[in-house]
Amino acid sequence: MLLQQLVNGLTIGGIYAMIAVGYTMIYGVIQLINFAHGEIYMLGAFFAITFISFLGLPFYVAFLVAMACCAVCGVLLDIVAYRPLRQSPRLAALITAIGMSIFLQNLAMIIWGSRPKPFPHGSLPAYFEKTAVTFGGVNLSWFHVFIFTLTIVMMVGLNLIIKKTRWGKAMRAVAQNQTMAALTGINVNRVISYTFALAGALGGAAGIMVGAFYNSIYPTMGYVAGVKAFAAAVLGGIGSVPGAMLGGVILGVAEALGAGYLSSLYRDGISYAVMIIVIVLIPAGLFGKVLKETKKSM
Amino acid sequence: MGKLRLQDLTRGGKIRIGLLALALILPFLPFVTDYVLHIAILVLLYMILSLGLNIVPGFNGLLDLGYVGFYGIGAYTSGLLTYHFGLSFWVIIPLAFINGAIWGILLGAPTLRLTGDYFAIVTFGFSELVVLLLTNEIWLTRGPLGLPGIDVVSIDLTLFGGPKWEFIGELPYYYLAIVMVLVTVFVMYRIQDSRLGRAWFAIRDDEVAAVSCGINLLAYKVIAFAISAAFGAVGGSFFARWVTFLSPDMFKFWESFLILCMIVLGGMGNIWGVMIGAVVLVSLSEVLREILPVLGLPVQVRFLAFGLIMVLMMRFRPAGIMPIPAVAAKMRAGRVKRKKVKPAVGIKK
Numbered sequence: 042m043l044l045q046q047l048v049n050g051l052t053i054g055g056i057y058a059m060i061a062v063g064y065t066m067i068y069g070v071i072q073l074i075n076f077a078h079g080e081i082y083m084l085g086a087f088f089a090i091t092f093i094s095f096l097g098l099p100f101y102v103a104f105l106v107a108m109a110c111c112a113v114c115g116v117l118l119d120i121v122a123y124r125p126l127r128q129s130p131r132l133a134a135l136i137t138a139i140g141m142s143i144f145l146q147n148l149a150m151i152i153w154g155s156r157p158k159p160f161p162h163g164s165l166p167a168y169f170e171k172t173a174v175t176f177g178g179v180n181l182s183w184f185h186v187f188i189f190t191l192t193i194v195m196m197v198g199l200n201l202i203i204k205k206t207r208w209g210k211a212m213r214a215v216a217q218n219q220t221m222a223a224l225t226g227i228n229v230n231r232v233i234s235y236t237f238a239l240a241g242a243l244g245g246a247a248g249i250m251v252g253a254f255y256n257s258i259y260p261t262m263g264y265v266a267g268v269k270a271f272a273a274a275v276l277g278g279i280g281s282v283p284g285a286m287l288g289g290v291i292l293g294v295a296e297a298l299g300a301g302y303l304s305s306l307y308r309d310g311i312s313y314a315v316m317i318i319v320i321v322l323i324p325a326g327l328f329g330k331v332l333k334e335t336k337k338s339m
Numbered sequence: 340m341g342k343l344r345l346q347d348l349t350r351g352g353k354i355r356i357g358l359l360a361l362a363l364i365l366p367f368l369p370f371v372t373d374y375v376l377h378i379a380i381l382v383l384l385y386m387i388l389s390l391g392l393n394i395v396p397g398f399n400g401l402l403d404l405g406y407v408g409f410y411g412i413g414a415y416t417s418g419l420l421t422y423h424f425g426l427s428f429w430v431i432i433p434l435a436f437i438n439g440a441i442w443g444i445l446l447g448a449p450t451l452r453l454t455g456d457y458f459a460i461v462t463f464g465f466s467e468l469v470v471l472l473l474t475n476e477i478w479l480t481r482g483p484l485g486l487p488g489i490d491v492v493s494i495d496l497t498l499f500g501g502p503k504w505e506f507i508g509e510l511p512y513y514y515l516a517i518v519m520v521l522v523t524v525f526v527m528y529r530i531q532d533s534r535l536g537r538a539w540f541a542i543r544d545d546e547v548a549a550v551s552c553g554i555n556l557l558a559y560k561v562i563a564f565a566i567s568a569a570f571g572a573v574g575g576s577f578f579a580r581w582v583t584f585l586s587p588d589m590f591k592f593w594e595s596f597l598i599l600c601m602i603v604l605g606g607m608g609n610i611w612g613v614m615i616g617a618v619v620l621v622s623l624s625e626v627l628r629e630i631l632p633v634l635g636l637p638v639q640v641r642f643l644a645f646g647l648i649m650v651l652m653m654r655f656r657p658a659g660i661m662p663i664p665a666v667a668a669k670m671r672a673g674r675v676k677r678k679k680v681k682p683a684v685g686i687k688k
Contacts, residue, residue: 130669132455136603136653137650143643144650146646147639147646150637155637306474316461317468324457
C-alpha cells in the first residue's frame with residue numbers, strides 16, 4: 042500500500058516537475074507567472090488526441106508532433122500577449138497571463154467540447170498496460186516505466202541545454218540581467234522565445250502523459266495541474282530549475298501519501314496548503330533567491 | 340443649511356441624481372419583468388463586490404485573485420447563521436463584515452509582506468481552499484448538496500408591536516441592494532478622500548517614496564485587504580439571503596476572475612469606472628448566457644470573452660474605460676512607445 046502510493050506519487054510528481062520547470066524557466070527569464078502554462082499542457086494532450094484520431098498518426102509520432110505544436114503555441118503566446126507588455130508594470134502582464142489562460146481554456150472548450158475525451162481505442166501502445174516489474178506486492182506497469190524514463194531523459198536533456206549550450210548560456214544571462222545581456226549582443230527576445238518553446242514542449246509532453254495515464258482529457262485539466270505545478274515551482278524556489286524538479290517530485294509524493302493516509306477529499310488542497318505555507322514561511326523555497334521588488338512592479 | 344436647488348449642482352451631480360432616480364423608478368418601467376429585475380439586482384451585487392475588490396488592485400496596486408473566497412465566507416456565514424440560529428439579516432450584516440475582515444487580516448498579515456506575485460498566488464490558493472472546505476466539511480455546510488431553505492430577509496417589528504414584513508419577490512431586494520450600493524459607494528468615497536486613502540495611493544504610486552514618508556506599508560496593506568474582504572463578505576451575505584440557496588460551486592475561481600475583469604474593464608481605482616464595469620459585464624454575461632446555448636456551446640464558454648477583454652484592455656487601454664490619471668501614468672510607465680503623460684496634479688507655469 043505504502044509502496045504503491047509512493048510509486049504513484051513519484052510518477053505524478055515527475056510530471057508536475059516537467060510542468061513546474063516551465064513556470065520556473067519563464068519566471069527566471071521575464072519575471073512573469075505564466076498562468077497560461079497550464080493551458081499549454083492541456084493543449085498538448087488535445088493536440089495528441091487530435092493527431093491520433095484525425096490523421097491516424099501512431100502514438101509516438103503524435104507525441105512528438107504535439108510537443109512541437111506546444112512549443113510553437115508557447116512562442117506565439119509570448120509574441121501575441123506578453124511581448125507588447127514587456128515594459129509595462131508587472132500587474133499588467135500578470136492580468137494578461139490570467140486572461141490568456143481563461144481564453145485558451147474556453148477556446149479549447151469550443152473546439153473540443155467540455156466532456157472528458159479518452160484516447161481512441163487501441164491507439165496507446167498495448168504494452169503500456171502490461172506489468173513490467175513486481176516488487177513487494179507493487180505492480181509497476183510499463184507505462185510507469187515509460188513516464189519515469191521520459192521524465193528523467195527530459196530533465197537531464199534540459200539541464201544539458203541550460204548548462205552546456207550557447208542558448209542555455211544566453212538564457213542564464215538574460216535571467217541574470219536583461220539589459221546587460223542585450224548589451225553583450227544577445228538577442229533577448231529570441232532567447233525569451235526559445236525559453237517559451239522549451240517550456241511549451243515540456244508542458245505539452247506532460248499533458249500527453251497525464252492524458253494517457255488517466256485516459257481522460259478535458260479543457261479544464263490545465264487549471265488544477267497548472268496550480269499544482271506552480272506550487273512545486275514555488276516549493277523548489279522559483280527561478281531554480283533543479284528546485285522545480287525536486288519540488289515537483291516532493292509535491293507528487295506528498296499528495297499521494299496525503300490522499301492515501303489523511304483524506305482523499307483534500308488531495309488538491311494539499312498542494313494549495315503546501316504552497317501557502319512555503320510562501321509564508323520560506324518564500325525563497327528550497328533553492329531559490331528571495332524575490333526583490335523591482336522598479337517595474339506596481 | 341442652504342436650500343438645495345437643481346441649478347446649483349454641477350454636471351456630474353446632475354448625472355448622479357438622474358441615474359439614481361432612474362434606478363429608483365426602474366422596476367416600474369413597462370419593459371421591466373422579473374427577469375430584468377433579477378439581472379438588475381445581480382448588477383448591484385457585483386457593484387458591491389467589484390467596489391470591494393477595487394480597494395486592493397485599484398487603490399493599492401496589488402493583484403487579488405481570491406476575492407471569491409471572502410464572498411463565499413460571507414455567504415456561508417450568513418447562510419449558516421440563518422439556518423441554525425435564525426438570526427436576522429440586519430444582525431448578520433455586521434457579523435459577516437467582521438468575519439470577512441478577520442479572514443482578511445489572517446490571510447493578509449503574513450502574506451502582504453511578500454511581493455505582488457506571491458501575494459496574488461496565495462490569494463488564489465486561499466480561495467481554492469475555501470471551496471474545498473465548503474465542499475468537504477459536510478457536517479458544517481452539507482457539502483455539495485448545498486444549503487437550501489435559507490430564510491428570506493425580513494423586517495421584523497413585532498418586538499415593538501409592529502408587523503413583520505418578509506421580502507418576497509425581487510422588488511424589495513432590488514431596493515435593499517440599491518441601499519447597500521449607495522452605502523458602499525459613500526464609504527468608498529470617504530475612504531478615498533481620507534488619510535487612509537491617500538496613504539494607499541502613495542503606496543500604489545511608489546512604495547519606496549511611501550515608506551520614506553513614514554507610511555507603514557504592511558499595516559496599510561492589511562487594512563486595505565481586510566476592508567476589501569469585509570465588503571466581499573457583506574456581498575456574500577446579501578447573496579445568501581437573496582437566492583436562499585448556497586452550494587460550493589457558486590464560489591469557484593471564475594467568480595474572482597469575473598469581478599477582477601469588471602475592475603480592469605472599468606478602470607482600476609475609479610469608483611465610477613468599476614461600477615460601469617459591473618453593469619457592462621453582468622449584462623454581457625447574461626446576453627451570452629442566452630446566445631451560447633442557441634449556438635450549441637456550453638454556457639461556460641462566455642468566459643472566453645472575458646479573458647479576451649482582459650488581454651485587450653491590458654494591451655491597449657491598461658487603465659480601463661475610465662482611467663484615473665495616476666493609474667494611467669503608472670500602467671504606461673516604461674513603455675517603449677511613450678505617449679505624452681498628463682501629470683496627475685496640474686502644475687501651473
